[in-house]
Amino acid sequence: TKAGTSWLQAELAAHPECHLRPLREIHYFDTLEARRVGRAGPVGQARARERERLRALRARLEGGWRRHDRGGERVPPPWQVARLARIYQRLYVLEQWHEMIEAALAARPGRGHGHYLAFLLDGRRDEPLVADVTPAYATLAPASFAEMARLAADVRFLMVLRDPVERLWSHCRMIAARALAAEGLRAEAEPERFAALARARLDRFLEAGAADEELWARSDYAGTLSRFRAGAPRAPLHLAVFEEMIAGRGMAGICRFLGIAPRRARIGRPVHAGVPLALDAARRHKARELLAEQYAFATEALGGRLPAAWAEATVEV
Structure with a gap:
């Protein structure tokens, strides 16, 4: 989360040798793992709400075509056709995603991941690379990494590392912006509330540390790499640096x-850029101390x- 994966997905999707579904973050393995241990899957709930919203929007557009004359024929304006086409495409992918997840969850354990692979490969021509860019996979248990490594004869893993403090602060700003959005407000229009919410969220993390599971799970590079190596010790892994990647060098x-x-x-x-907000020196120092192990682990x-x-990060994403 907040390490440039949306940007990376857009770059790979534009590459002629890559095939990616037009759905940011597939969330297959983390959804599967959450159900297996009895946790709710918030991604599925959010996408169900989006599906219903798009269905309602589609119905309104189809039921209220604005028409204009073109050569004596009454036709919908191009902007309306284009918008409806985008809605159809998004709905198609969301319907596929829900069907894939439900079929996978209903299947007996050990029956493989055919539904997931069929979803990934849908629409593929002859591109040699098929990818799933889902940051939440960083929180998976070793057994899930092992399953991922067995998906095909050649499975490669890519992990993007960002300056731990900058990633944490960007995550806090994202949470604050979403809290305002839930009230129908934009962070840019409520700068004081946005700043207070972001700083309060960071303060709770600085107080709780690893006990704050929501933020720690995405900040714990050492834990992610340890679980990955335990589950897929021989799988190829590449560590990319966010700041170098988005500058083009990586x-x-x-x-x-x-x-x-x-x-x-x-x-x-920028893709899904966050709302800029400077982090004060005192909080930055505390966060750096709390995440010192992550800097040491990343260096190694x-x-x-x-x-x-990472010494003086200035990127706001």
Whole structure:
């Protein structure tokens, strides 16, 4: 979360050798794991609400065509046709996703992941790379990583590391913006409330540390890598650095690891950018101390190299 995965998905989706479904974050393995241990899957609930909203919007558009004359024929205006086409496409993918998840959950354990693979491959032509970009997979247990590694003869894993404090602060800002959105408000229009909510969320994390599961699960690089290595010790893994990736310097290494031709990254094009808000020095210092283990672990995992951008991160995403 908040490590450039939306940007990465857009870059890979635009690559001629890659096939990705037009659905940001598939959430298959984490949904499966949540159900198995008796937890609710919030992603499924959110997508069910989106599906109903789109169905209602589709009905309104279909029932109230605004028509204009074109050569004596009454036809809907192009903007309305284009909007309805986008709704149809999104609904089609959401319906597929729900059917895939329900079929997978209904299947007996050990029967494989055919429904998931069919969903991933739908629409594929001859692209050699098929990808699922879901940041929540970083929270999976070793057994789920093991299942992922057995999906095909060649399964490769990519993990994006961002400066831990910057990632944490971006996550807090995202939570604050969503809280306001739930009230029908925009963070940009409520700067004081947005700042108070973001700082309060960070303060709770600084107080609770690892006991704050919501934020710690995405901040714990050491835990993610340890669980991955326990579940899929021989699976190929590439660690990319967010700050280098979005600047274009890291994409060559990512493409090389994935076995696809290098391609110039479209830099300076933020995807799902967060609302900017500076982090004060006192909170930054406390967060850095709390996440010191993550900096040490990342340095070791990157071969003893602490990315230069992590010293004075200024990126707001």
